[in-house]
Amino acid sequence: MIRIKDILSLILSIAGIAIVLVLTYYSTKWLSTKTNLTLRSKYISIVDRIMLGQSNFLAIAEIDGKFYLLGITEKGINILKELDNFKPSEGAILEKQADFSKMLDKFLKK
Template structure:
């Protein structure tokens, strides 16, 4: 019962925070970690793509990517649903 309540309360909280953090005009297409609190990111802002440097103290536009075409994600998600895993565990 505790696991059930924890799962659904966490799911409810995550949907509320995700919807609050979404933007209509800015989307982070991809990012890579370079070190502790240091990232490179590709951001789509008003249908233009930018390479960003993100650190603890600032965010800098390195370059506008004029010919950038995002590659569609072709590999399938390999993350099983928590509810399926819980049901499998409870059946044992």
């Protein structure tokens, strides 16, 4: 026979877990916004990057208004070429953000 005391204990346990999950979600969201604000640079930004291997990347960096192709490995970072006529596509940046939003919406609907 199930007692009311046992049911209340179960409900309180489930509510406690739910509260912990909600607090964890909002605290990580808050921390990520604070981290992004401190990690942003005034003069340097990575425009795009592609992974070539486990620890090898090609990246396009904007440094003080100039664009550079960088080779990034475990051993270091090398400037491969200065990109004189490079103009980043605003549409491509917005498209990547939209794709992430779509993926997140699909994930949350499941």
